[in-house]
Amino acid sequence: GQDYYVLLRFLTNVNWCANLNALSMALKDTETSNKDIEIEKTVTFYPNPASDYITINCGGSIVITDLKGIVCVERQVAADETVDVSKLAPGFYLINIISDGKLNVAKMIKK
Numbered sequence: 288g289q290d291y292y293v294l295l296r297f298l299t300n301v302n303w304c305a306n307l308n309a310l311s312m313a314l315k316d317t318e319t320s321n322k323d324i325e326i327e328k329t330v331t332f333y334p335n336p337a338s339d340y341i342t343i344n345c346g347g348s349i350v351i352t353d354l355k356g357i358v359c360v361e362r363q364v365a366a367d368e369t370v371d372v373s374k375l376a377p378g379f380y381l382i383n384i385i386s387d388g389k390l391n392v393a394k395m396i397k398k
Contacts, residue, residue: 329391330384336396339373347386351395354379372397 332343343349343364351360351372359375372395380395 330386330393332382332393332395336398337372338398340369340371341382341395342367342369343384345384345386347384349385350383351375352381352383354381 330343330345332341334341344367346364346366346368349360349362349364349370350358351370352358359380360370360372362370364370375397377397380397382393382395384391384393
């Protein structure tokens with residue numbers, strides 16, 4: 288029932304551009320003990336930037352949207368299945384993957 292806030296700061300060689308491809312986080316109250324900490328597998332995809340397809344390392348539901356929130360691709364995928372992105376216009380997209388009841392959001396660049 289508590290809110291947790293995390294401040295993330297990413298610096299590159301030009302000190303202003305961040306490249307955050309994926310962020311997934313699970314918080315668990317362990318009552319000051321670390322014996323029950325859960326380590327989760329990170330949902331990843333490749334290649335990024337993509338031109339014709341991406342491969343996702345887990346199964347679940349995938350929704351790819353543009354930055355305006357318009358759904359471009361929506362389907363179920365199996366682990367290590369390729370997803371055709373060849374018809375997407377070049378630009379930035381958000382990939383929402385629901386796997387094992389958890390939502391993971393990643394940024395994708397389409398060449």
